[in-house]
Amino acid sequence: MRLSVVKHRDQETLGEFMQKNVDGKSRYFSDEWAATKKPARRHFAYYDTVCHKKWFRDRQTDVHTNTIETTWRVVKAFVPRRRFGKDTLQQSLDECEWRRKFDHNVWEAFWEAARRFTFRVIRRTPEVDAVVHEENLWKEAAREVVAEEKKQLREQERKATEEAKLFNEWKFAAEFVVNEEEELEKERDEKRKRAEDLHSDARRYSRGTVPEPAPLPPLSPPPPPQVKSTIESSAMTTITQVPEQLRETYREREKMRLADIRAEVIWEVPEQLLNLIKQPKISPATLQTPPPAILSPLPPPTLSTPWSHLPPMQEPPSKVVL
Known part of the structure; x- marks a missing residue:
C-alpha cells in the first residue's frame, strides 16, 4: 500500500501516480470510477473493473473489492483533524502506512527506523x-x-x-x-x-x-654336618687336618690356573673332601681318641716338573665357581 497527497483529483494526476508507483506489466483492477479507465488502459497491459453491486470478490483472481474502501476509511479515521492540513497530511499518511506495515512488531521497527535516520547514506x-x-x-x-x-x-x-x-x-x-x-x-x-x-x-x-x-687364604670348605653315628672322632680330622693338607694344593693350583688361562679361577672340590662332608654327624663325646688318618699321604714326585710332587688331578663330581 502506498498513500500519497495529490493536488487535483483528476485523470492526469491519477495517471502520473500509476506510472510512478505501479509496474506497467501488472494486472490492474479498480472500481467503476470513470476517471480510472483511460489512464489504466494506457499504462497497464491488463485492466478490469469490479462492480460493488454484483460481487465483492473476483472468483479467478481472488481480488476483494471492498479492501480499497475499507483501507480508505481506516486512513481517514487515523489522521487527526488538527493534522489534516496541506503541509502535515503527508506525514500522517506516512505514519499510517508505516504502522500498517509493521503492525506485528512496531517496537523493533521503531529502532530500525531510528538507526537508519542516524546513518549517513553513502551514495556511490x-x-x-x-x-x-x-x-x-x-x-x-x-x-x-x-x-x-x-x-x-x-x-x-x-x-x-x-x-x-x-x-x-x-x-x-x-x-x-x-x-x-x-x-x-x-x-x-x-x-x-x-x-x-x-x-x-x-x-x-x-x-x-x-x-x-701375604696371599689371601683360600676359601674354606663349609663345616661338616653333625653326624649321629658312632664314628670316632673323624670330624676332628675333617676340621683340623684337611684344610692344612689341602692348603698348599689349592695354592699351587691357583697359581697354575692364573698363569695358564689368566681368567676366573674355578675351584675344584676334591672327591675326598666331598666324602668327608657327606659323613654323618658325631657327638662331642666320641672325640676322645685321635682318629686315624683319612687322607692318604702324598705320592713321591716322579716327574721333573715343578708341580710333579702334587697329587694327580682327579675329575671332581661337581664344580663350584667362586
Missing part, C-alpha cells in the same frame, strides 16, 4: 570512483610497502626460529659427545693409573724394598 558514483586520484596511488603504494615489510619480517622470524632449533640440536649433540669423551678419558686414566701402580708395586717387590703382601 561509478564515474567518480573509477578516477584514480594521487592520494589513492600513494595509499596503494604504502600498503604494498607495508605488506612487503611484514612478509620479510615473517621470513626473518622463521629463519631465526630454524637457526635456534638447529643450534640447540647441535649444542645437545656436542655436549653429549664431550661428556662421553670425558668419561672415556677418565676410564683410560684410571686404567693407566692402576697399571702403573701394579707395575711399580711389582718392581718394588722384586727389589725387596717393599714386603710382598
